[in-house]
Amino acid sequence: MPTAERSSLDDVHRALGAKMVPFGGWEMPLSYESGTVDEHLACRRDAVVFDVSHLGTVRIEGDNSFELLQQTLTNDLDKVGPGRAQYTHLLDADDGSVLDDIIVWWHPHTGGDDDVFDVMPNASNTDRVRQAIGGVETTHMRAVLAVQGPRAIARLSAIFPQASDVKRFRVVEATWHGVGCTVAGTGYTGEPGVEIAVPADAAAALWEAITSCGIKPAGLGARDTLRLEAALPLYGNELGPGITPLQAGLEWVVGWDKGAFRGRKALERERDVGVSRHLVGISTEGRRPPRSGSEVVVDGQLVGVVTSGNYSPVLEHGIALALVKPEVGMNTVVDVDVRGVTLSGRIVETPFV
Amino acid sequence: MNVPEQLLYSSDHEWVLREEGSSRVKVGITDYAQDALGDVVFVQVPTTGNIVLRGETITEVESTKSVSDIYAPVTGTIVEVNDALSESPQLLNEDPYGDGWICILDVNEVADLDSLMAAADYSATVEG
Numbered sequence: 001m002p003t004a005e006r007s008s009l010d011d012v013h014r015a016l017g018a019k020m021v022p023f024g025g026w027e028m029p030l031s032y033e034s035g036t037v038d039e040h041l042a043c044r045r046d047a048v049v050f051d052v053s054h055l056g057t058v059r060i061e062g063d064n065s066f067e068l069l070q071q072t073l074t075n076d077l078d079k080v081g082p083g084r085a086q087y088t089h090l091l092d093a094d095d096g097s098v099l100d101d102i103i104v105w106w107h108p109h110t111g112g113d114d115d116v117f118d119v120m121p122n123a124s125n126t127d128r129v130r131q132a133i134g135g136v137e138t139t140h141m142r143a144v145l146a147v148q149g150p151r152a153i154a155r156l157s158a159i160f161p162q163a164s165d166v167k168r169f170r171v172v173e174a175t176w177h178g179v180g181c182t183v184a185g186t187g188y189t190g191e192p193g194v195e196i197a198v199p200a201d202a203a204a205a206l207w208e209a210i211t212s213c214g215i216k217p218a219g220l221g222a223r224d225t226l227r228l229e230a231a232l233p234l235y236g237n238e239l240g241p242g243i244t245p246l247q248a249g250l251e252w253v254v255g256w257d258k259g260a261f262r263g264r265k266a267l268e269r270e271r272d273v274g275v276s277r278h279l280v281g282i283s284t285e286g287r288r289p290p291r292s293g294s295e296v297v298v299d300g301q302l303v304g305v306v307t308s309g310n311y312s313p314v315l316e317h318g319i320a321l322a323l324v325k326p327e328v329g330m331n332t333v334v335d336v337d338v339r340g341v342t343l344s345g346r347i348v349e350t351p352f353v
Numbered sequence: 354m355n356v357p358e359q360l361l362y363s364s365d366h367e368w369v370l371r372e373e374g375s376s377r378v379k380v381g382i383t384d385y386a387q388d389a390l391g392d393v394v395f396v397q398v399p400t401t402g403n404i405v406l407r408g409e410t411i412t413e414v415e416s417t418k419s420v421s422d423i424y425a426p427v428t429g430t431i432v433e434v435n436d437a438l439s440e441s442p443q444l445l446n447e448d449p450y451g452d453g454w455i456c457i458l459d460v461n462e463v464a465d466l467d468s469l470m471a472a473a474d475y476s477a478t479v480e481g
Contacts, residue, residue, distance in 0.1 A: 019388075019391070030391065030418070031391060031392075035391065035392040035446065036391055036392045036417040036418075037392045037394070037417065037443070038392075221391060221392075221417050221418060224417075225417055286395075287394055287395040287415075287442065288395045288397070288415060289394060289395065289415050291420070310394075310417060311394035311395060311415070311417065313394075339420070
């Protein structure tokens with residue numbers, strides 16, 4: 001095993017008593033002393049900050065960068081423009097499986113019209129994405145802080161007003177005490193907020209400033225329960241080998257109106273014949289969490305499998321995302337088999353909260 | 354890590370409180386165990402009357418991270434359970450040696466308790 005990568009905020013997390021866990025080749029905070037449920041509720045009710053430096057950043061710039069991304073990734077950059085962020089997928093060329101889900105930050109044009117893209121894959125997929133699109137990995141030059149929650153923007157305005165002005169899915173170059181940062185109106189919690197890429201040597205000072213204005217640190221445990229309540233897919237669970245964007249209910253990520261892109265032919269075939277399964281939300285009774293791998297049963301027949309499940313701190317019962325047969329529709333009553341225990345559930349609208 | 358002096362401990366991170374002159378013992382999980390579990394969101398309250406063998410699963414608890422088994426520290430019969438855990442599983446985190454107790458076992462062989470560790474020995478295993 002190679003040594004785990006560490007965030008430039010590693011010392012800060014340890015000093016706060018964070019529980020550190022391996023994640024995608026990195027060692028990152030799972031939770032701080034108050035625990036995952038408390039951090040989760042703080043994000044839904046107020047504001048939290050996550051260190052998400054483990055996300056990869058691959059910088060692509062120059063003359064052909066726009067065309068390269070258009071031909072490689074699924075979403076259509078013509079729907080946005082410089083100064084915008086876009087969620088997109090990298091597909092397997094043969095079967096249309098999702099090889100990674102990615103946020104692209106298209107930097108604003110400043111002074112000229114040179115395109116600069118920061119392509120942000122999941123930590124463990126950074127090499128795979130670099131093989132597909134090239135570019136220069138800049139992951140270790142910066143930290144990324146995600147400030148999220150209904151009061152995130154208001155609280156952040158006290159110490160970094162420029163960042164707090166960044167609207168949803170905008171990308172802005174901002175300066176904090178002389179330090180150049182890139183700020184995007186993105187996140188992974190279902191709450192308003194921003195993600196700030198800050199040079200690694202200034203990350204601890206920015207973290208300190210953010211947490212000093214009442215924004216609580218939160219770990220990957222809360223990030224996972226938050227994204228599940230928001231029904232946002234996680235690579236390795238809802239996306240991955242054998243799972244296409246169409247099955248995951250993410251056809252809006254597919255730029256059908258643009259030209260060729262990797263995996264397009266496979267997706268067109270699937271679109272024509274219809275998907276063999278689709279992603280749904282399941283609400284279960286009681287506190288026991290459904291789990292990834294739990295079987296979903298309707299009238300005694302196996303119809304699918306849970307891809308992610310947990311206890312919802314807001315709803316105070318179990319919730320799950322599951323890939324099920326296409327005929328299993330909204331409001332269907334289901335049984336979820338959790339290691340031999342049957343939970344009663346129902347297919348519900350997502351997001352769950 | 355809090356390791357009360359008056360309790361006995363298993364290598365599976367359960368604690369045992371003896372009642373003076375009785376074969377009944379109270380059982381729970383240690384501070385170390387609750388911390389390792391993370392936030393507990395569900396406890397399957399064990400069933401009164403069940404006979405459990407030492408090292409066998411008494412019940413399972415679910416945290417936001419994963420599911421974990423709780424093992425019997427000694428062989429005995431479950432004679433009382435902490436019903437409060439079904440509504441308030443977080444008691445395992447908040448008060449593992451008090452309101453977060455799991456069950457009372459009527460021990461088969463009181464001599465079995467000799468196999469458990471004293472506080473100092475248990476502390477040494479978790480600080481290793």
